Amino acid sequence: MSPQPANLLQGTLDLLILKALVSEQRHGLGISRRIEQITNGTFQVKPGSLFPALHRMEEAGWLASSWGESENNRRAKFYQLTKAGRRQLETEQQEWGRISLAIASALKAT
Amino acid sequence: MLASISKLWRNLFHKKTIERELDDEIRTYVDMLTAEKMATGMSPKMARRQALMDAEGIEQVKEQVREIRRGHAIEGIAADLRQALRTLRNNPGFAILATLMLALGIGATTLVFSVFYSVLLKPLPFREPDRLVQIWEARPQKGWQQASFTEANFWDVRAMSKAFEGAGAFTLADMNMTGSGDPQHLTVGRVSAQFFHILGVQPLLGRVFFTDEDQPGRDNHAVLLGHRFWITQFGASPSILGKTLRFDGQSYRVAGVLPAGEPWLNDADAFIPLVYSPAASRGSFEFSVIARLAKGVSLEGARSDLAAVCSRLAKLYPANDTGMAIKIKPASAWGADAKLRSALWVLLGAVGFLLLIACVNLANLLLARATARLREITIRSALGASRIRIIRLVLGEAFVVGFLGAGLGLLLAWQGLDLIRAANLDGIPHISEIGLNGWVLGFTLVITLLVVICSGLVPALQAPRHDLAAALREGDRSQAGNRSQYRLRSALVTSEVALSLILLIGAGLLIRSFDKLLHVNRGFQTSHRIIGTVNMPGSYDGNRIDQTVRAYNSRVSSLPGVQAVAAASSRPVLGWDSGMGIVAADRPDPANGQCALGELALHHKRLFPRNGHPASTRQDLL
Numbered sequence: 131m132s133p134q135p136a137n138l139l140q141g142t143l144d145l146l147i148l149k150a151l152v153s154e155q156r157h158g159l160g161i162s163r164r165i166e167q168i169t170n171g172t173f174q175v176k177p178g179s180l181f182p183a184l185h186r187m188e189e190a191g192w193l194a195s196s197w198g199e200s201e202n203n204r205r206a207k208f209y210q211l212t213k214a215g216r217r218q219l220e221t222e223q224q225e226w227g228r229i230s231l232a233i234a235s236a237l238k239a240t
Numbered sequence: 241m242l243a244s245i246s247k248l249w250r251n252l253f254h255k256k257t258i259e260r261e262l263d264d265e266i267r268t269y270v271d272m273l274t275a276e277k278m279a280t281g282m283s284p285k286m287a288r289r290q291a292l293m294d295a296e297g298i299e300q301v302k303e304q305v306r307e308i309r310r311g312h313a314i315e316g317i318a319a320d321l322r323q324a325l326r327t328l329r330n331n332p333g334f335a336i337l338a339t340l341m342l343a344l345g346i347g348a349t350t351l352v353f354s355v356f357y358s359v360l361l362k363p364l365p366f367r368e369p370d371r372l373v374q375i376w377e378a379r380p381q382k383g384w385q386q387a388s389f390t391e392a393n394f395w396d397v398r399a400m401s402k403a404f405e406g407a408g409a410f411t412l413a414d415m416n417m418t419g420s421g422d423p424q425h426l427t428v429g430r431v432s433a434q435f436f437h438i439l440g441v442q443p444l445l446g447r448v449f450f451t452d453e454d455q456p457g458r459d460n461h462a463v464l465l466g467h468r469f470w471i472t473q474f475g476a477s478p479s480i481l482g483k484t485l486r487f488d489g490q491s492y493r494v495a496g497v498l499p500a501g502e503p504w505l506n507d508a509d510a511f512i513p514l515v516y517s518p519a520a521s522r523g524s525f526e527f528s529v530i531a532r533l534a535k536g537v538s539l540e541g542a543r544s545d546l547a548a549v550c551s552r553l554a555k556l557y558p559a560n561d562t563g564m565a566i567k568i569k570p571a572s573a574w575g576a577d578a579k580l581r582s583a584l585w586v587l588l589g590a591v592g593f594l595l596l597i598a599c600v601n602l603a604n605l606l607l608a609r610a611t612a613r614l615r616e617i618t619i620r621s622a623l624g625a626s627r628i629r630i631i632r633l634v635l636g637e638a639f640v641v642g643f644l645g646a647g648l649g650l651l652l653a654w655q656g657l658d659l660i661r662a663a664n665l666d667g668i669p670h671i672s673e674i675g676l677n678g679w680v681l682g683f684t685l686v687i688t689l690l691v692v693i694c695s696g697l698v699p700a701l702q703a704p705r706h707d708l709a710a711a712l713r714e715g716d717r718s719q720a721g722n723r724s725q726y727r728l729r730s731a732l733v734t735s736e737v738a739l740s741l742i743l744l745i746g747a748g749l750l751i752r753s754f755d756k757l758l759h760v761n762r763g764f765q766t767s768h769r770i771i772g773t774v775n776m777p778g779s780y781d782g783n784r785i786d787q788t789v790r791a792y793n794s795r796v797s798s799l800p801g802v803q804a805v806a807a808a809s810s811r812p813v814l815g816w817d818s819g820m821g822i823v824a825a826d827r828p829d830p831a832n833g834q835c836a837l838g839e840l841a842l843h844h845k846r847l848f849p850r851n852g853h854p855a856s857t858r859q860d861l862l
Contacts, residue, residue: 157268157272158269159272159273176294176295177295178296178297181266181304181305182301182305185305185308185309186308200272202275204268206272207264207265
C-alpha cells in the first residue's frame, strides 16, 4: 500500500464520497476508511479536504446529516445520500466514464 | 431555493450551534482515529499525538470548513467590522484623529463638489439645451467684442435670420408695484412673447405668454410671476391667477407662475411682455437675446447666416449698424464664465490635495498600527487565519474609519452649504440651488471607497507572507518594523509634507491677493457715506424727476447727522454702463453716427450740505 496520497481532483473526491455513501450512512472517519477500501488504498483523504467537501456537499443538498452513536459508542455526525445526491452520483459516474474512456483512448493512440 | 435560504439563515444566526457541532464533529474524528491507533498497540499518548498530526491541525480544518459555508463572506465581513470597531474602541486616540482628519477632507471635497456640480455639471432646466444659444451684438472695429442688443436690432434679426427656430429678448427694469399694500420696488423682466417657449419652460400655474402677446394691438397686459416672488409675496396661493397687479401705474393681469431656475427665471420678480414697436431704439444696447437653433443647423451655420443678416442691417441702417457683427455662444456657457470655471477647478484641486493628505495620513497611521500589531497578526496567521482574512482585518479598520469620517464629513458639508447659501455670493450662477443631491452623495461614496481602499491596502499588503517564525522574531525584536516598511512610511510622510506645502503656499497667495484687494485705491472715499436707490416710474419726465430728486435731497439733508446729499443716475463702479453714446458738443453729428460709448452718469447738480451753503464741487462728496 502506497503511503503517498494521490492528488485528488475535486470532482473525483465528490464522486468517491458519493460512492462511499451508496450502501449506508457513515461518519467522517468511516467515509475516509471506506474510500481507502474501495480504491484499494490508493486514495487517503485527509480531514483538511474531507470535511470542507462534506459540508459543501451538504450545503448543495446532496448529503443529509444526523447525529448518532458510532460503533464504539461515540456521538458522531453521520452522512447519507439524498435523492439529489443519488442523481448527482449518476451524473458524475457517467461523466467519469466518458472522461476515462477518452483518456484511455488518448493513451492508446500511437 | 428555500432550503438554501434556510441554510443561510442557520449559518448566520445560529452560529453557536453550528460551531459546537463542527467542533464535536472534528473532535470525534480525532478521538476515533486515536482509538484506531491504540487498537494497533500504540500507547494512548502516542496514538493521540499521531492522530493530531494526521489531521494536520484541528483549527485549520475548522477554518477551511467555515470558508466554504454559505454566508461565510457576509459573516466574515460582519466579523471583520466588529473586530475593527473593537480595535478602534481600544485605541480611541487613533480612531478620533483618523476620523476627524477624514471628515475634514471628505467634508471639504463634498462641499466644493456640490458647488462644482450645480455650477458646472447640472444640466440646464430647459428643453434640449444643446440647441439653445445666446447672441450678442459686436462692433469689432470699435473694439466692442460683446454688447447687449438694441431693441430694434433684436426684432430685425429675429425676422431676418433663418438659422433659428425662434429668438427671444430679455431685459430688466425697476418698477414700483402699488395697489396691494405698501408700494414695492420690483425687478421686472421684460421679455418678448416667445422667450419662455424658446427655453421650453412649463409654467407651474396658468400659462406662459402667447406667442403673439408682444404684438401691438393685442392685450399686452399679462404678467408672469417668478417663483420666489409668488411664494414671498402671495404665499404660493394658486388663487393669484387672474388677479390684477399695478406696476408703475399700469394694470397687469396675472396669467401664470413660473418655476424656479437659473439663469433667467430667478432673475426677476415678475415678467411682462416686451411689446413690439416699429420705432424701437437703435442706439440703446440693453437686451439679452437667446435663440433656439433650428433642427439641423450647426453653430457654424448660424454664424454665417448671422453674418449675412448683419451686412443687410448695415446697409439698411448705416448710421447705427455699420460694422455690426453678432457673436454667438452655446447655452452651456451660461453656467459659468472661464474665470469661475478655472477657479472652481483650482478649488476642487485644492480640496483634492486636502483629501489626499488625509488619505496618506490614514495610511500612515494604519501602517504604524499594523507594524505595532505585527505579532498579533502573525499569531492570527498561525492560528489559521488566511492571508485574505488578515488583509480584510486591516481593510475593515480603514473601512470603519472611512465611513465614520464620511458621515461626519457630510455633516460638515451640510453645515458649510448653509453658510455658503447665507453668504449670498453674487456672480456665482446657481448658487441658490446647491445642495447634497444624489450626484453629490454618490461622489462622496466613491471618494470614501477610494480613500478606504488606497489607505487600507498599503498596510494590508504589508501583512506577513510566508515566514511566520521570522515575522514573530521580528515582532519581538522591534516595534518599528523592518526596512521596507520604514522606507514606505517615510515616503508617505514626505508626500504628506509636499502636499501640505503646496496647499499652504496656495492659501498664502490667496490671502495676500485678498489683502491687496482690500487696500486697493478706489479713487474715492467710502467711510461715512451711504448709498440708497430710488426708483422712479418710466412715465416721469425730466422735470418731474428733477422735482422729485430736489424734494428727496432737501428732506434727507435735514436729517440729523447728514452732512451732504447728492444724486446721480448711476453710482460709480456699478458694474454696468448706461448704454448711452457720447457726442462731443463741438461735433454734434459725427460721420456715420459713430459715437463713443462710455460710462456716463447724470449727476444732480446741486448739493445740499447741512450747514446751508452749497458744496462747490463733486469732490466734497466723492
